[in-house]
Amino acid sequence: MDEYVDGLPNICGEETMIARAIAASREQRVFNSMDPARLDSGFAAALHMHQPLIPAGGQDLKSAAVISNLAWMMDNPDQGDNHNAPVFAWCYKRMGEFIPQLLDQGLSPRVMLDYSGTLLHGMRQMGRDDVFDALTRITREDPSRGAVEWLGSTWGHAVAPSTPVQDFRLHVSAWQHHFAAIFGTEALGRVRGFSPAEMALPNQPDVAYEFVRTLVECGYEWVMVQEHTVEQPDGRPLDRPHLPHRLTCTSSTGETATITAIVKTQGSDTKLVAQMQPYYEAKGLRPLQLGGRTVPPLVTQIADGENGGVMMNEFPPKYFEVMAESSGSSTPALNVSEYLDALTALGIQPEDLPPIQPAGQHRVWERLAPGEGPERLKEVIDRLSGEDGGFHMDGGSWTNNISWVSGYDSVLAPMQRASALFNERFLKAGVPSSDPAYRRALFLLLACETSCYRYWGQGLWTDYGAELARRAIEACEAA
Structure with missing residues (x-):
């Protein structure tokens, strides 16, 4: 697969090949030989890396090139904490250095x-091939690839x-x-777990059902969830x-989707991972x-892999x-898929x-029977919201202090307009996903x-989002 098509990252057009590659990998899998009987416990640490794309490659917001926020930081080192940009770039690369050293x-x-994906595109756009070379080594080469699990x-x-x-x-x-396109279809076939952005899990039943359904149909076997965003059926x-659980989501029409x-x-x-707290727990x-x-x-813990002084400076020696200390012990570092494989064995x-x-959802299902439909679901949610000001179906994430919906009409409205237009002009119209306009x-x-x-709230960041949405709308209308 080409990494770039028509000057843009390869993000569509090969759906059949992707599905076949994932299915073939599942059929050829050999469970690992780890013996869980000799373990007291294990710990898994994940590093989340992200930089957005912003229309900041020029003075005029409406015509500025879309570049990585990391590139903007590099070009403006005297503003805010932009001086951290070179360290951020190293953080995106350094596991490609650490893993081989430890294996040696x-x-x-x-x-x-x-x-x-925006981070990967932005780094390639910046010419940071050294980052990709380091990541490719630990993704594709033995024995490194047994130590690294991509999510x-x-x-x-x-x-979501x-x-x-x-x-x-x-x-x-x-x-x-x-x-x-970057690491190969064989490497993609080994990507079995999914990490939701901001650990955000939908709780509106129809949206939650589609969330799980999408993951399963795209070949994922497990998903990471934040503890306080889930509940037992009662x-x-x-x-x-x-312990692993079975996330079960039922829609208002009575359909059910499940995933580990x-x-x-x-x-x-960030300090939880930077100081390797999961090991000590x-x-x-x-x-x-x-x-x-x-x-x-x-x-299991996940944290930003670059943000904060503790992660930037203290994580390497602590890792x-x-x-x-943990290698060969009764409490080793594990990646989730190898842990699940051991339980399967x-x-x-x-x-x-x-x-x-x-x-x-328990409060919803106390008043709604699966199969009663979306209109009845809306009635139940509206009634519960009226009875309890703290009740909402906006989903949950790593913090209960931020709503991803309330107060963001200035950016959500153009996003929704762009989404509706894309759905109308391309999806419903049956335009092939390989089409350049698509x-x-x-x-x-x-x-x-x-x-x-x-x-980041109102201000420049919502302006960035609204401008990108405007360009998306323009691209849809031009199709």
Whole structure:
């Protein structure tokens, strides 16, 4: 696959080949030989990497080139914390240096990586081939590739609860295209887990169902969820968050989709991973019963891989220290898929996993029967919202303090207009995804749906998002 087509990243047009590559990888899989019986516990650490694309390659917002925010930081080192840009770039590369070093020492390092498509495109646009060379080494070459697990993501770092469901699927597919074009279809076939942007999980039943359905139909086997964004079917919090669960989402029309869920405990704090807290928490845990078998619990955390002084400066020595101490111990570093494979080898089946659902749904299902339809669902949600000002179906993320919907009409309205136009002019019209006009409009649509245009509030960032949406609308209308 070419990494670029018509000057744009390869984000569409090869859907059949992508699906075949993923299916072939699943058929050829050989479960790893790790023996969970010798383990007390394990820990998994993931690094999330992202930079948005912004219309800042020039003075005029309406004509400025779309560049990486990292490039803008590099070009304006005296503004804000832009002086960190060179360190950020190193953070995107450094696991490609650390993993081979640790392997050469005879250790067993592990790390999971989550890179947004906008970051990958932006770095290539900047000419940072050194970053890609380092990442390619640990992605494609033995034994490094056994130490590194890539996680799928949305190409434009779009938050699922407030992204139209058809667009969310486009983001998921675009990331798979782009990753395969960079690292190869064999490497894509080994991407089995999904990391939602901002750990945002939809809880509106119809949106949550489409979220899980999309992941499953795109070949994903598990998804990472934030502990407080899910609940047991009776509405209670999780009892044993360090075991895998079965996320089950049912729509108002009665359809159900399920996927294995790995629970990220605690809130968002870069220091948790930078100081390797999951290892120390895991050391205090002992095996648990699951499906009639004794299994080691897994402490899982994810954090930004570049933000904050602790991550930038303290993570490298701490990572090396913990990988040395944990290698060969009864509490080793593990990647989630190898952990799940070990449970499968023990005989653990999907039905053995305790069921969970998005938080807040228990209250809905107390008043709604699956199959009653979307209009009845809306009535129930409106009534619950009226009775309780704290009740909402906006989804949950790594923090309960931010809504990805409320207060963002200035950027959400043009995004929704761009989405509706793309759906009308391309999806419903049956335009092939390989069409150049389709690709250009899709690129702008996905770029404008980046979470950053809401996370940072009103001001320049929402202006960036609105401008990208305007360009997406223009591209759709020109088709």
